[in-house]
Amino acid sequence: MNVHQFTVRTIRGEEKSLADYQGQVLLIVNTATKCGFAPQFTGLQELHDTYKEQGFSVLGFPCNQFKDQEPGDDAQVEQACQINFGVNFPLFSKINVNGADAHPLYQYLKKQAPGLLGSSIKWNFTKFLVDQQGNVIKRFSPTTSPSKIDSQIRKLLEKSAVHA
Incomplete structure (x- = not known):
């Protein structure tokens, strides 16, 4: 089992297989536009822009x-991400990451990379780094800035470039 076996819904309502991302390094993040960590959107977009041509998303x-920090519908969320943060990396339909109705992808991510205090997601902007084969490599806390993940993304991308 790996991340590529899940299907998710895009922010525009289309079904999307994560198998479409096979061969890419991924950083999967639960986001909220009204969260104190929302400025991380800028850093996430910078990572996306820097490495997308090398196989990263x-x-x-x-x-x-988490404290109703993403109250809008999908269209409002997409608009806020684009207007306030210049986001053009893939966004998906709003989901739950904890509880009985947590999205299956997040149930899987939490099982593969539990946090320090157990498997639940503690807050917005918890990040999961996934390799080209869909394996969860590492979980990062909400306080970890995207720039601190840069070197680990580069390492995974270089590893695949060597094998190419």
């Missing part, structure tokens, strides 16, 4: 489970 999953 940020995947954003809006979530309203």
